[in-house]
Amino acid sequence: MLHKAFVCILTLHLFGWSHAAVVYDTVYINKGLITMVDGSNHDYYSFNATTTFETTNKRIEIGLGDSLYLAIVNTDAVVHGFDVTNTSSYSTNIPATDTVEVPMKFEDLGVYIFYDNANYPNFRYLGLGGMIVVDDFSGTQFYWNIKDHEGDWNDSLDAGWTVDWNDYYPDYFTINGYSNPLINDDPDARIVGSVGETMRIYISNTGEGIHSLHFHGYHLNILYSSKYPNHVGRSKDTFPIESMETLILELVPDKVGEYPVHDHNLVAVSGGNIYPNGMFLTMLIE
Amino acid sequence: MKNWFVVIVLFAGMQLHAQMDEEVLLIARNTGEKVVANGDTIRTMGFAFSLGENPDVPGPTLEFNEGDSVEIDLWNVSQGAPHTIHLHGLDVDQENDGVPHLSFDVPHMEHGYYKFKAPHAGTYLYHCHVVSSIHVQAGMYGLIIIHPPDGSKTTWDGGYPYDISMSLLMSEIDTIWHNDTILLHDHDPDVEVHEVELPVYDPQYYLVNGLSDGQIPEENMALNTSVGAVNYVRLINLGYKGNRVIFPAEFDAEIVASDGRPFPTVENSDTVYIYPGERYGVLGTMPAEGLNSITIEYFDLNTAELEDTQEVPIVTEGYVSTTELATNYELLVKPNPFENSFSIEADLKEKSEIEIVLLDLRGNIIDVIQKPKKMVGSVSIEYTNPTLASGVYLIQMRVNDEVRLNRKIIKN
Numbered sequence: 001m002l003h004k005a006f007v008c009i010l011t012l013h014l015f016g017w018s019h020a021a022v023v024y025d026t027v028y029i030n031k032g033l034i035t036m037v038d039g040s041n042h043d044y045y046s047f048n049a050t051t052t053f054e055t056t057n058k059r060i061e062i063g064l065g066d067s068l069y070l071a072i073v074n075t076d077a078v079v080h081g082f083d084v085t086n087t088s089s090y091s092t093n094i095p096a097t098d099t100v101e102v103p104m105k106f107e108d109l110g111v112y113i114f115y116d117n118a119n120y121p122n123f124r125y126l127g128l129g130g131m132i133v134v135d136d137f138s139g140t141q142f143y144w145n146i147k148d149h150e151g152d153w154n155d156s157l158d159a160g161w162t163v164d165w166n167d168y169y170p171d172y173f174t175i176n177g178y179s180n181p182l183i184n185d186d187p188d189a190r191i192v193g194s195v196g197e198t199m200r201i202y203i204s205n206t207g208e209g210i211h212s213l214h215f216h217g218y219h220l221n222i223l224y225s226s227k228y229p230n231h232v233g234r235s236k237d238t239f240p241i242e243s244m245e246t247l248i249l250e251l252v253p254d255k256v257g258e259y260p261v262h263d264h265n266l267v268a269v270s271g272g273n274i275y276p277n278g279m280f281l282t283m284l285i286e
Numbered sequence: 287m288k289n290w291f292v293v294i295v296l297f298a299g300m301q302l303h304a305q306m307d308e309e310v311l312l313i314a315r316n317t318g319e320k321v322v323a324n325g326d327t328i329r330t331m332g333f334a335f336s337l338g339e340n341p342d343v344p345g346p347t348l349e350f351n352e353g354d355s356v357e358i359d360l361w362n363v364s365q366g367a368p369h370t371i372h373l374h375g376l377d378v379d380q381e382n383d384g385v386p387h388l389s390f391d392v393p394h395m396e397h398g399y400y401k402f403k404a405p406h407a408g409t410y411l412y413h414c415h416v417v418s419s420i421h422v423q424a425g426m427y428g429l430i431i432i433h434p435p436d437g438s439k440t441t442w443d444g445g446y447p448y449d450i451s452m453s454l455l456m457s458e459i460d461t462i463w464h465n466d467t468i469l470l471h472d473h474d475p476d477v478e479v480h481e482v483e484l485p486v487y488d489p490q491y492y493l494v495n496g497l498s499d500g501q502i503p504e505e506n507m508a509l510n511t512s513v514g515a516v517n518y519v520r521l522i523n524l525g526y527k528g529n530r531v532i533f534p535a536e537f538d539a540e541i542v543a544s545d546g547r548p549f550p551t552v553e554n555s556d557t558v559y560i561y562p563g564e565r566y567g568v569l570g571t572m573p574a575e576g577l578n579s580i581t582i583e584y585f586d587l588n589t590a591e592l593e594d595t596q597e598v599p600i601v602t603e604g605y606v607s608t609t610e611l612a613t614n615y616e617l618l619v620k621p622n623p624f625e626n627s628f629s630i631e632a633d634l635k636e637k638s639e640i641e642i643v644l645l646d647l648r649g650n651i652i653d654v655i656q657k658p659k660k661m662v663g664s665v666s667i668e669y670t671n672p673t674l675a676s677g678v679y680l681i682q683m684r685v686n687d688e689v690r691l692n693r694k695i696i697k698n
């Protein structure tokens with residue numbers, strides 16, 4: 001038995017793939033409203049798993065070396081675009097009410113942002129940005145797609161008005177489309193774990209601004225940085241993340257407790273003049 | 287009865303404090319006053335060691351050795367909202383983390399005790415975490431520096447030895463946020479979310495260690511170093527903007543640590559980007575005497591627009607050890623400090639064209655002491671200037687048009 005298993009692994013190794021699979025998936029470009037933490041609603045778009053609009057973009061998880069055939073269904077009445085960060089161009093257009101399938105392949109550990117590149121950055125700013133997570137890790141995983149919003153601008157941009165990005169001053173800050181305290185109800189976002197457990201946090205910034213995420217209680221290791229590969233291996237408590245940048249962090253808690261994680265641009269821990277209602281959640285380690 | 291109670295509490299307190307290596311009293315106040323660069327005095331909140339002290343922005347720097355048992359006694363004497371101390375980056379347990387509702391907060395006229403063991407040598411922060419957007423901007427923050435267990439001038443145990451260290455803590459002030467209506471906000475400690483007025487953040491003052499613009503030379507803030515000395519510059523951002531810190535190329539800056547941990551590999555870069563809550567440790571050496579500066583840019587996190595630039599002088603004077611003094615030119619200035627006049631004794635081993643000028647710390651020429659002239663041997667020059675304002679100046683000797691020596695001199 002042992003001998004057989006060894007041969008099997010060796011064969012797979014010789015062929016250069018171990019878990020490579022072919023993954024078929026579909027995302028729908030939907031239009032809807034995002035409800036901010038103060039109850040205000042603003043125009044929003046999202047890549048969802050069905051034709052039903054949800055604030056949180058669908059996440060695609062694949063293994064190293066996997067092939068991904070992603071069908072993008074445009075349910076909107078206007079043309080939308082598609083592209084993936086840090087890849088050789090998968091850029092394409094999806095005409096109104098049409099579907100386009102994009103074949104992709106991802107060899108390396110990473111988080112890639114798939115986004116709408118039409119009328120850039122407007123549609124991406126309006127919500128069309130999700131993450132493709134490429135990892136073979138089998139432990140506990142958490143996912144933060146962080147974003148800033150200037151609520152009124154969503155409505156203006158959707159109405160076809162132009163804005164001056166040099167005047168951008170966001171007033172809402174979300175993780176997976178939600179702010180504190182609602183974000184703590186998202187089991188994909190809120191870190192719950194135990195002492196000594198190895199956990200990975202996959203982070204993408206699909207907003208316009210730079211955010212500086214500070215962890216209370218623990219230092220974490222940078223496993224992957226899309227823009228700064230030389231940062232890999234650093235142990236830190238504060239992690240800046242630029243617009244359209246992605247990170248993978250590893251957390252191994254050494255003690256129990258409930259601790260916050262928040263943007264240390266302290267304007268961004270508020271929303272609609274309520275504190276602490278922005279980019280803020282807590283970790284619970286038991 | 288009451289007296290007995292006080293005695294028992296004091297006694298219990300003494301027992302608790304008995305095993306501490308370091309005890310610090312920090313008083314939280316909301317009556318701070320700060321003079322900003324245009325001369326205006328604004329209201330601040332902050333921390334001070336004693337009741338008689340104005341709580342400055344930033345608050346006092348706390349220094350410990352790795353492994354120390356530390357207790358910070360936070361006494362809130364502020365009439366307003368409760369305050370806390372968050373020990374930023376120290377990874378303390380939940381009880382001592384200073385976040386309201388997850389840890390304790392400290393109401394007016396009460397004490398709170400924060401206990402922790404000083405972790406890895408490095409650069410950390412403390413700040414209030416009650417409505418932190420407001421209380422941090424108000425000034426409730428300061429630096430924590432942790433030295434190696436032996437207290438030596440080493441970046442960390444087994445790390446790089448250095449001769450000179452300096453901390454540059456960057457932040458900003460928007461005076462609108464310092465109005466009473468913001469600082470004295472209503473606060474119900476029983477609820478977890480608070481409706482507060484947060485004006486658009488648009489600072490007028492971009493600070494380094496609490497100072498900006500003309501205040502930097504006025505307060506003689508500078509990296510005062512010598513040729514060959516190893517400098518360890520700690521960079522800290524506790525503002526709501528991004529910083530780009532640019533060292534002179536000849537400083538040969540090496541980024542060796544961040545957030546209280548050594549880097550796995552040193553990063554050679556003259557430019558260091560630093561974002562809110564981050565800290566970096568940078569090593570560098572000046573190869574020649576002279577006047578240089580560290581440039582600090584402040585840019586907006588939403589638009590990436592450059593908002594402001596501050597300059598911190600690097601004054602390189604003399605040599606780190608006399609054995610390295612392999613120069614043909616010597617310069618002696620006395621008395622220093624001086625009242626109205628001083629004398630310069632120069633020893634010139636080669637015949638050269640010598641020029642001596644008087645500079646301020648920003649490198650502006652204030653006066654020419656000796657016009658360019660061919661000289662050799664022992665030279666003595668008297669200089670008198672009764673109208674010169676009090677402060678720190680540099681005497682710069684140029685040999686054949688090249689800057690060769692700087693001597694710092696203080697006018698009383």
Ligand SMILES: [Cu+2]
Pocket residue numbers: 368369370414415416421426
């Ligand atoms: Cu406070």
Ligand SMILES: [Cu+2]
Pocket residue numbers: 214264372374413563
């Ligand atoms: Cu902090």
